Amino acid sequence: MEHLIGAGCSEKVIxxxxxxxxxxxxxTDDEVVDRSLIICGALLHDIGRSESHSLDHAIIGGDICRERGLPEEIARIVERHLGAGQTAEEYLQLGLLPRDCMPVTLPEKIVAHADNLVKGNGEIHIEERMIKILDLPKNKRRRTYRLALEMELFRR
Incomplete structure (x- = not known):
């Protein structure tokens, strides 16, 4: 929490x-899952909201983690947590620097999925998330749902 507080994140973000x-x-019950890495990444995933509440908060957050000397695995979890990830082309279309921010590792995918299942500070069902993203392009909706299906294999 000290990183979030030190970066200036609000109580709501925390x-x-x-x-x-x-x-x-x-x-995180499966032995192939690094529980501490996932918890740390999940706690820091929105650190970029200390500077922005736009889609660029994920990239900003990854950069903040690197500036603070946090492990690269944490920085990648932070910058790849949006929905089911963003391609470099999708960021470019949004007028942002093109950076491939697709979750690849299991910790990156788990944190992205967990974030999809939280609205504010309450848990929601994936069906509710899917309804909330109906306005997104079909490929992004599919990606989000496929990520959910893949991650449910690891749920306790």
């Missing part, structure tokens, strides 16, 4: 981060 970390723990 409460959300705690909720995401709590949901993420539901996916």
């Amino acid at each position: 409460a959300h981060a705690r909720a995401v970390a709590w949901v993420a723990t539901e996916y």
Whole structure:
């Protein structure tokens, strides 16, 4: 929490981060899962909201983690947590620097999925998330649902 507080994150962002970390723990019972890495990444996933509440907060957050000397695995979890990830082309279309921010590793996927299952500081069902993203392009909706199906294999 000290990194979030030190970066200037609001209590609302910190409460959300705690909720995401709590949901993420539901996916950490398998021996192939690095529980501490996932919890740390989940707690820090929105650190970029200390500077922006736009889509660029994920990239900003990854950069903040690197500036603070945190492990690269944490920085990648933070910058790859949006929905089911963002391609470099999708960021470019949004007028942002093109950076491939697709979750690849299991911790990256678990944190992205856990974030999809939290609204504010409360857990929601994937069906509710899917309804909330109906306005997104079909490929992004599919990606989000496929990520959910893949991650449910690890749920306690």
